[in-house]
């Protein structure tokens with residue numbers, strides 16, 4: 048049943064009329080026309096669909112749109128501040144931490160969520176946090192290095 | 206004005222349509238690609254195209270456009286092809302615009318697979334670039350009233366060496382003129398010493414789009430009135446629909462149900478709503494009795510194998526066997542493996558009754574166009590395929606089944622249709638790497654030198670089967686390949702999987718070589734080197750061993766390191782893997798991988814290193830965990846919960862070495878490094894604990910079983 052749901056999407060407050068039980072992923076991709084958030088498995092197993100809800104990584108294929116009412120949702124399209132890439136995005140570019148790029152939005156938001164929570168993660172914590180984000184192209188080691196470098200930059204180093 | 210400066214003697218058969226599309230002015234260079242015959246029989250056996258295969262255009266705002274039917278699926282050709290062209294033409298990398306996989310703009314190409322882009326398309330592109338530059342120099346000489354020898358080309362401009370202020374840009378030279386040039390092969394491309402862009406590390410040029418979510422993949426296409434389709438899949442391959450009740454689906458507002466022959470689909474503007482509708486369909490199926498399963502498949506394959514063809518032979522097998530002190534007979538098994546790209550197969554089709562546009566996730570845009578045309582009953586030139594970025598391919602996105610589905614539904618509904626497979630669809634309709642059996646009998650003579658090798662491969666395919674060791678009496682026989690095998694052999698579709706056939710063949714060969722080295726009581730690296738003549742192969746073995754810090758010792762040494770080597774797509778590769786084996790659980794952890802590769806001229810060392818890392822990572826999967834479990838046509842693995850692909854915590858330290866070989870033509874780089882992973886890890890497991898695994902993947906259960914046998 049359709050109802051009105053308000054939340055903040057990429058720093059802009061929005062109101063949509065939608066069935067609150069629909070998966071956030073598909074509301075983002077269809078109703079909100081933002082396609083940077085990817086479908087990979089539909090079961091919470093791959094992380095391609097990761098978005099930030101109030102700064103924390105969430106699998107949007109497993110969340111309903113009703114669950115994000117009154118929250119702040121950030122998708123890959125909203126991560127950069129204008130033309131300035133987020134340090135994690137910048138770092139992915141600099142480290143060639145992607146190949147086909149399909150897992151990339153989810154990887155970047157998962158990493159951004161980690162750095163929100165802990166700006167100085169060790170390698171083990173990075174690997175642990177990224178563990179359930181899958182990449183078939185095998186960009187893993189570069190992704191870890193990119194996250195380490197982004198953390199350094201965020202902390203005034205590098 | 207059309208000015209023909211040079212027409213080669215080769216027959217030119219570019220369709221009129223291509224010329225019409227090229228109405229723009231500028232310098233247009235046509236060329237054919239190189240040895241496409243390399244690929245005959247691998248994906249299809251259609252005759253090779255005789256027309257010119259790609260072209261580049263210099264014009265408009267100093268930009269150079271390169272049109273190619275190749276696609277970008279992560280392998281980085283969007284960068285490496287542009288590097289080649291930039292160097293040959295003396296323009297800045299940034300001046301190159303790659304137009305990939307658009308069937309209306311790019312002449313025919315069979316597809317992006319087989320690591321052919323760099324080694325086959327690459328030399329042709331460089332030649333075209335070099336000839337375009339020569340034409341520009343001639344034009345500039347006329348324009349500046351001087352001799353070509355006095356001119357210098359740099360960043361899209363040509364000037365007189367002694368008077369650099371006298372200059373003219375490529376744009377000025379070609380503006381308002383239409384100049385056609387056919388590659389003649391008379392101009393020399395640059396020598397490595399002249400490279401400024403090639404053979405230098407360069408970051409991916411598509412990265413910015415990909416980190417911001419702007420990069421468009423097939424499922425990101427949105428058209429007015431477009432419907433998303435979900436298709437009813439049978440529970441097993443070979444099952445047929447018995448009863449169908451779609452009323453539950455029809456009761457959802459906005460849902461359309463299509464039932465046409467064996468096709469049952471539900472469509473809705475939104476994918477998730479179509480998905481709910483699909484779940485409300487009640488259907489029963491007649492399923493055939495399963496005849497084979499994950500374990501019985503190997504005996505079945507031996508039973509149904511056709512008579513062999515001999516791929517290579519030398520000496521006299523019987524004599525070799527007689528002279529052998531001991532003969533080792535081994536059987537190796539390899540299961541079905543999924544491609545599992547993160548992006549499932551997708552296609553969007555817009556059909557207006559007499560023409561169509563298709564946006565597929567496909568490694569083969571032109572065959573995709575032909576499939577769509579056939580399905581829609583249109584001539585091929587009425588269908589345009591536009592290739593978005595691919596979210597991984599690995600050989601799996603060559604069949605275009607989803608294109609046929611979307612085309613059919615677009616025709617039936619009269620609306621633009623997007624078919625985006627679910628992950629479960631993907632695991633059901635993937636064309637898996639075939640299960641295979643390899644039997645090897647080999648022997649050592651009294652000097653502990655290999656002198657007998659009888660190799661039989663069943664259904665893996667031939668690539669990588671022929672061995673390169675110095676063995677006096679040898680034969681390599683192939684009993685059925687990947688393509689063209691009769692039905693009833695595999696319970697579902699099989700096809701090319703990154704370095705088709707070569708992973709299985711290299712695993713078996715390199716395991717057997719290690720067994721023979723152990724029999725001889727010789728260090729596995731020394732044993733290989735003493736049986737090799739090929740300098741490139743010896744070179745990569747040495748390079749990998751050196752970087753690893755290999756210390757000679759016969760296996761099992763307890764060090765837990767293994768080596769394997771091979772050749773794929775013209776590239777020589779050697780890999781050392783280091784493992785830890787938990788003897789209680791049988792779990793294998795790969796701690797370090799060193800891989801050395803000789804790929805001739807390496808166009809983009811950074812890109813090549815990334816491809817090697819990708820191969821090594823993907824190789825961990827087929828070596829340790831990946832296997833499709835099934836009974837008959839029922840696939841038991843249908844998502845990433847049970848089908849385990851490599852994750853962050855699995856990653857070893859990876860070191861790649863690219864052996865400098867700039868004077869040789871470039872070879873493939875997207876596949877070779879994966880072929881050695883099975884063998885290197887198997888040999889490392891043996892070296893660690895004396896357990897020999899003959900079946901991939903080497904799961905904890907199988908490693909434990911092997912440990913029990915080894916005592």
Ligand code: FES
Nearest residue numbers: 087088089094108
């Ligand atoms: S699509 Fe949501 S986790 Fe895979």
Ligand code: FES
Nearest residue numbers: 146147182183184
């Ligand atoms: S870059 Fe292709 S899946 Fe990660």
